[in-house]
Amino acid sequence: MSSVATDNLPKWVNFGLIPFLNLATAFIVSGLVIWSLGEDPFLAMSLLLEGAFGYGEAVSYTFYYATHFIFTGLAVSIAFRAGLFNIGGEGQAIMGGVGILLAVTIGADLPSFVLIPLAILGGAVFGGAWAAIPAYLQAKRGSHIVITTIMFNFIAASILSYLLVGPLKREGAQSPESADIPDAAKLDPLSDFFGGLGFPEGPANSSLLIALVCVFLYWLFINRTHYGFGIRIVGLNPSAARFAGISSTKVIMISMILAGAMAGLMGLNEVLGVQHRLITNFTAGFGFVGIAVAFMGRNHPVGIVLAALLFGAIYQGGAELAFEMPSVTRDLVIMIQGLVILLAGALEHIYRSPLEKIFEKFNKPSKGEG
């Protein structure tokens, strides 16, 4: 799989204009669907924007969803840099949530500054381990990673529902959920930190800061370490990597374990930040949103953050839209996600090739002068 980076286009086109055109096309198609359902697409659009940014709590929700999507976007992106299509973010996030809950349960008496790092470790280890098995099967047995990771999503979901009605069940609870986490493990809402700057109250919490640290570490790892270099080489040109003596087994294992660890940390936002317990189906398809985020953000750290914010807005706005317009359900957001993957991930040449031709024409005279 070819990942990013073609140099024939200026950066603002590659990272700005093309993603914008992809998104615009996805919105136009969605608008047509809304119109065919007998609703006004422009009203829908304004409801969506209003729902995402119109009032304080909405903004906080947008950031809360964005936090999820940074983690799952990184999970897809790291693997994709190595040429692997990780669609197991959902299962990895589930297992990460289990790891986080176990960590804070075992270390319940510890103070926050030990407990929260322990929870991060728990999420990363469980998520990473869950990704390591499909990675190993791909590297050693040639099992198709797309199929195994999706099977592992189903298996993880079953394990979670087993745990929540079995060993981890809250005593006396009717619904499948775990006991509450200790107070020391709870992550503070962002309004506690930035309330002075006008950040509104709501579900957004300090896991967003952890997510941003992960984005920085992702950049550092991919661009400044020799493991990251190996991953990029394998992703761009597997046969060149083989001739250069880069072990593909190692690259597959490292990139998938890191990807799983990132997805696993999604649980910080949900378990430590908002629910304060583990509930069934808490990943709610967020693992798949990561695919759209990675493609939309062109696997670039900044791009991933911006794309995650965008999808956070679409998710939050979409929820409000579904509330205001009963014939449009939240599933529409899933369709938009799919369209973005199609346009940004598979059909990118539809806009890229004509733009390349245009810019070639522009660039030629200036080269002649120089």
Place this chain on the structure above:
Amino acid sequence: MEAFFFDIVLLLDSSIRLVGPLILAALAGLFAERSGVVDISLEGKMLGAAFAAAAAAAVTGSAWVGLGAGILTSIALALLHGFVSITHRGEQIVSGMAINIVVAGLAPVLANSWFHLNGQTPLLDESQRFTSITLPGVEVMSNVPVVGTLYVEVISGHNLLTYVAIALVPLSAWVLYKTRFGLRLRAVGENPSAVDTAGISVIWLRYQAMIVAGVLCGVAGTSLSTALGAGFIRDMSAGKGFLALAAMIFGRWMPVPTLLACLLFAFSDALQGRLQGVELPVVGVISVQFIMMLPYVVTVIALAGFVGHIRPPAASGKPFVRSR
């Protein structure tokens, strides 16, 4: 012993019932990959067809109209995948996954808007579905021990689409190995340049494979919502498209072995249904959640352990670029 035999008979019966959509989707994947196009949108095509078939059957009252709608929807999605993968030479796996996600979102939106049943279609009654068919000779055979019981309980009494699905296995093998189209299809998946040199259109052959895959997934999806089930439910394909893909790989891109792999997966699915809440020797009652993961675990093990040396069609996944 009697009870054990009857258990096995029931298990085989539900395996046959469940294998229909799996083998149809697996054959769809097989035709696509044999032509050189990787298709992980089997899942989305099935789901789209399941929705279209259930919706059309509910509105018109005819399962046959449902089948038509299912097939057309699935072909449309297959052509979209072809447009991305063949014409635009886009990433085939990404395109397939995108189609899966688009359908998973669009189908419940439409269902909700049209029927106001929270993303489902109305429950279909017997006349709007493909119901079980009693094969001729059941009365005579029911008196024969063992063989007769197998005939009556396992072979007879399935819906039409199941029989169609099974019949399509030898038909696919014949098309693939004995017809000119099949020869060209296999060639284009192995060495498209050679096919191109012979003056045959690579593009058109691959689009034909897409259409075949579309028809097969259309029937598969229709059988989910109008034969096995009685209406469309959100995400009702539940990974069957991926199980089918695994079966195709396990069956090494050949129709009959693929059928056997599908039977294995369908059997593990039937076993999963049968084992729920049953007291087993030694281990006792296994939690239902563990039993439910059985088909997925079997798939992972099958892909990892027993595949041996796999060799997909040489050009599968590679867009064709005519060299000058």
